[in-house]
Amino acid sequence: MQLLSLIRARFAPVLAQWLTEPEALNAALERIVASRESHLADYQANVAMPLQKKIGKPPLAIAEEIVSKVQLSDICTSVTIAGQGYVNMRLSAEWLAERLMDSHSDPERLAIVPIAKPKTYVIDYSSPNVAKPMHVGHIRSTVIGDAITKILRFLGHKAISDNHLGDWGTQFGMIIYGYKNFRDDAAFAQAPVAELSRLYRVVQRILSYQDAVTNIPKLEQAVQRASEKRNEAKAKSVAAPQDKKLSKEATNAANQLTESKDVLEKSRQNIEESNKDSELVQRSQEHPQLGQRVLKETSKLHSGDAENLRLWESFVPNCKDEIHSVYARLNIQFDHEFGESYYHDLLPQIVEDLLARSIAVESDGAICVFLDGYEAPMIVQKQDGAFLYSTTDIATAMFREREFAPDASLYVVDHRQSEHFQKLFDVLRKIGLTHTELKHIEFGTVLGEDGKPFKTRSGAVVGLNSMLDEAVSGAWDVVCNPDRLQKSGHAFTENEKRQIAEIVGLGAIKYADLSHNRTSNYVFDMKKMVQLQGNTAAYIQYMYARTRSILKKADAEGIATSKWQSAPIALSVEHELSLGLQLIRFEDMLNQSMVEYLPNVVTEYLFDTARLFASFYDQHKVLDLGELATTMSRLRLTDLTGLTLRKGLELLGIGVVERM
RNA sequence: GCCCCAGUAGCUCAGUUGGAUAGAGCGCGGCUUUCCUAAAGCUGAGGUCACAGAUUCGAAUUCUGUCUGGGGUACCA
Numbered sequence: 001m002q003l004l005s006l007i008r009a010r011f012a013p014v015l016a017q018w019l020t021e022p023e024a025l026n027a028a029l030e031r032i033v034a035s036r037e038s039h040l041a042d043y044q045a046n047v048a049m050p051l052q053k054k055i056g057k058p059p060l061a062i063a064e065e066i067v068s069k070v071q072l073s074d075i076c077t078s079v080t081i082a083g084q085g086y087v088n089m090r091l092s093a094e095w096l097a098e099r100l101m102d103s104h105s106d107p108e109r110l111a112i113v114p115i116a117k118p119k120t121y122v123i124d125y126s127s128p129n130v131a132k133p134m135h136v137g138h139i140r141s142t143v144i145g146d147a148i149t150k151i152l153r154f155l156g157h158k159a160i161s162d163n164h165l166g167d168w169g170t171q172f173g174m175i176i177y178g179y180k181n182f183r184d185d186a187a188f189a190q191a192p193v194a195e196l197s198r199l200y201r202v203v204q205r206i207l208s209y210q211d212a213v214t215n216i217p218k219l220e221q222a223v224q225r226a227s228e229k230r231n232e233a234k235a236k237s238v239a240a241p242q243d244k245k246l247s248k249e250a251t252n253a254a255n256q257l258t259e260s261k262d263v264l265e266k267s268r269q270n271i272e273e274s275n276k277d278s279e280l281v282q283r284s285q286e287h288p289q290l291g292q293r294v295l296k297e298t299s300k301l302h303s304g305d306a307e308n309l310r311l312w313e314s315f316v317p318n319c320k321d322e323i324h325s326v327y328a329r330l331n332i333q334f335d336h337e338f339g340e341s342y343y344h345d346l347l348p349q350i351v352e353d354l355l356a357r358s359i360a361v362e363s364d365g366a367i368c369v370f371l372d373g374y375e376a377p378m379i380v381q382k383q384d385g386a387f388l389y390s391t392t393d394i395a396t397a398m399f400r401e402r403e404f405a406p407d408a409s410l411y412v413v414d415h416r417q418s419e420h421f422q423k424l425f426d427v428l429r430k431i432g433l434t435h436t437e438l439k440h441i442e443f444g445t446v447l448g449e450d451g452k453p454f455k456t457r458s459g460a461v462v463g464l465n466s467m468l469d470e471a472v473s474g475a476w477d478v479v480c481n482p483d484r485l486q487k488s489g490h491a492f493t494e495n496e497k498r499q500i501a502e503i504v505g506l507g508a509i510k511y512a513d514l515s516h517n518r519t520s521n522y523v524f525d526m527k528k529m530v531q532l533q534g535n536t537a538a539y540i541q542y543m544y545a546r547t548r549s550i551l552k553k554a555d556a557e558g559i560a561t562s563k564w565q566s567a568p569i570a571l572s573v574e575h576e577l578s579l580g581l582q583l584i585r586f587e588d589m590l591n592q593s594m595v596e597y598l599p600n601v602v603t604e605y606l607f608d609t610a611r612l613f614a615s616f617y618d619q620h621k622v623l624d625l626g627e628l629a630t631t632m633s634r635l636r637l638t639d640l641t642g643l644t645l646r647k648g649l650e651l652l653g654i655g656v657v658e659r660m
Numbered sequence: 661g662c663c664c665c666a667g668u669a670g671c672u673c674a675g676u677u678g679g680a681u682a683g684a685g686c687g688c689g690g691c692u693u694u695c696c697u698a699a700a701g702c703u704g705a706g707g708u709c710a711c712a713g714a715u716u717c718g719a720a721u722u723c724u725g726u727c728u729g730g731g732g733u734a735c736c737a
Contacts, residue, residue: 519664595676
């Protein structure tokens, strides 16, 4: 039910008498919205005030004319004027009830018809590096991308999901090097992926150790420079004590110095710490300039070296299995998994073409595309001849264009890469890929509790699987709390408990990620997301279970589904009306959520719906009313609430249980 | 230095792209269980929407400047 479009369509002919240009008319129609002031109106048209200048009449007079002409008698009980010229609408309970019956008679799609002109979307999400262990940072892209894909499909679009696996980059050079020099054969035979991630960490640690050691002189220089700058600024500021700008500069310079010193100190501490690890130091001595050795292994792989290729081929399936086990548990599937390696053969041609068309030029030995508005170019081929992820991204976009010809291409990636994508999109437009809407669906970095980004490089890796386990066990503790089980009178089998804990625990993690969606960063706090109260998946799942429980009890009392499933719905009390209106808004809400691809619009809607239902069933009985007609109407409303909650959660990739 | 993002209740965050008296959750105070699951409901306190200007019928939302925090910034992804 697209309620908003329906109401706007009724206003269009009335407003068209003043607004002849389609754009102006559209802008005015967009000022007809669901009212925030639910005590005043269900919908409101904020159109009279902006028209006063154009028409030269007071807004109240314009509003009056609108009210007298607009045709709404079938769907509204009242259309009134309030305040400075708001047109307030109250929907008719009978009309609303009919729409609810339409929805309820179509449990699968809730009477939502697939969009008339579907678009083709390619959605790029998750995209982990298969060589690195998957960690919490990966889950946001995965969960958000999956939700967007599901919602678009439900609305009737063609949404093609592609997991752009990082299976060809420098990290494989690290693993290959590690395998050749530090491997433990027994461990590899027993658990190849665990051994590979160990090797990755071993190489990573040596790299960062050597990096720190090499950087010390640079950092010392930086401190020196900062110190000079501070002294200069201080002298200037002392000479002119009234000059605020100079004193501010002095403060800034002093802060800069403190910061440089901190960085140097930390680096020194890091080295000192590492020096205690004799194995690390020894390995570092035996493998000097490890960074270059690793790059060499990578470049050997890329140029077709038989041994490295063989190793790569033996590693990748293991790594993929590991990643797929996580997807299986999260119940996430992709249409495609073309990894970076898939595009490798295409890269030389891409660079050649860019050069031939003078889009790219050589600079400092690298092949670059210079773009307006950016200091640094986009580099598509390094000095040493190697290609970069920007090159692969161009190849990928061109491949998708040939293969799918999408109307829109969505990249669900951390916001720290926004500049990369802006450049990429600029380059793609230069190449001529203009009909596709390219969009970076950016989201805030997943931060640790220390407020710093989760990085594999920083050492402390929180594996995804163990994190999911933690969430599930947290859910178990709450669901199977003996006090609660006794109060609710449930006796779950162990198997049921496990199922409930899994669904509630995973739902908690997904929901926490989805409901916080904004460009701002997101602090990953396991305790909070597993907390099963407030704005969480568990609350919504709980309300769903209660709708089921009522229906079950009705059945036990002899009011069979067949009796009430086509009985008339009547909305008589306040709570029924607000709940009914909320349910009817499901489709409008889904469309709204996809304007800027914001899953948190959906989580908010579901939370509101669950609360409205909680409030309704707390105040009013469904069963044992002594009035069969009202009972049957409320059973339908209850069922429709459950169906809506379930569908909404399903679109977010979150499951429900019948009892909890 | 330059570019991007953010700053809303004690804490965590919404705020439908400019609408009426700025809202939730958690936490804090109070009330409700002979009743379909109290993981609930109801209710109270708590706000200079970082600051200063501008735009207009109307600004948390748009623009300009300032402050604070985060991120990015030539061969990692």
